Amino acid sequence: MTKLKSFKELLVEYEIYSRTHRLDREPEALYLPINYIMSQSSKKIRPLALIMIAEMCGADIDYSVKAAYSIELFHNFTLVHDDIMDDAALRRGEDTVYKKYGLNSAILSGDVMMIESLRLLNEVEFESKKKGLVKLFVKTGREICEGQSLDMGFEKKSQVELEEYLEMIRLKTAVLLACSMKMGAVLGSKNEDFQRAIYAIGQNIGVGFQIQDDWLDTYGDFSKVGKTPYGDIVQTKRTALYLHAFQKSNGIQKEKLMHLYSKETASEKRVKEVLEIFQNLNVENDVRQLFENYKSSSLAIVNTLKVKSEFKKSLTDFIEMIFQREF
Secondary structure: OOOOOOHHHHHHHHHHHHHHOOOOOOOHHHHHHHHHHHOOOOOOHHHHHHHHHHHHOOOOHHHHHHHHHHHHHHHHHHHHHHHHHHOOOEEOOEEOHHHHHOHHHHHHHHHHHHHHHHHHHHHHHHHHOOOOHHHHHHHHHHHHHHHHHHHHHHOOOOOOOHHHHHHHHHHHHHHHHHHHHHHHHHHOOOOHHHHHHHHHHHHHHHHHHHHHHHHHHHHOOHHHHOOOOOHHHHOOOOOHHHHHHHHHOOHHHHHHHHHHOOOOOOHHHHHHHHHHHHHHOOHHHHHHHHHHHHHHHHHHHHHHOOOOHHHHHHHHHHHHHHHOOOO
16 A cells, blocks of 8 residues: 655645746746745645645646646635735735735736636646536635625624624635645545535635634734734724624623724724723633634544545644644
């Protein structure tokens, strides 16, 4: 039996492919912003997930790394355009493409990233003869846009329910990880029941990942998180923590939270008083339990898979690695 490659070995193979397939073309003004964001340090969770599942299912590594690069191109395209919509200055501790190269360049370079990602995936489907990759990709792309639209719409709503927020992050964040994992199963010629199970695992991880991200912004080790301390509270973002607190609070606490998350309140005062409300409502532990529940759901599905123990262990290790992160 061939031994499964480690996560590190799989990432090395992916990095080799990504370095040798840079978009070094003309006009430079179009492709330089793409290489800028693609070369930045990131967790690479989506490409790793795709290659990992493909490796477990015995797929050709040449196809899986190419599909993974397509997914990573698409993911970074969404970040480029998100930063424009959010008027964001920094991404991963560096200038956003929008701030570094200007609005028009960010829009156009982002468009090319989306087009190139679809072209690459179409090639993978044609060369591997694995049907359904492009169909899944297009469905996922549409859902991500729906999630972004919901997120933007929340800014205009006086109040958002936690359930609405969870659906938004499922669409905006989780479906791309689920798509990546399912693509690995498709490339490995696994049946539809297996593909559905893998997709469900990816969705649970993805939603839990975003909730954990919200939690880390307030309760993580800021020296490791690498973000402005309490940035979500300072920016009045209605995260899982805020929405859980609002749902759990009494009338007086609700009014105070709404006032604190208005622009009238100084950020220093806001942080101190919001943290006090969170503490009184046990938000830290409740939201930790919430993302732990998504982790548990992922692991429960892994245990239902009719696969070898090595496969289950590798998937379990992947899930544990994600939820043990500190940034």
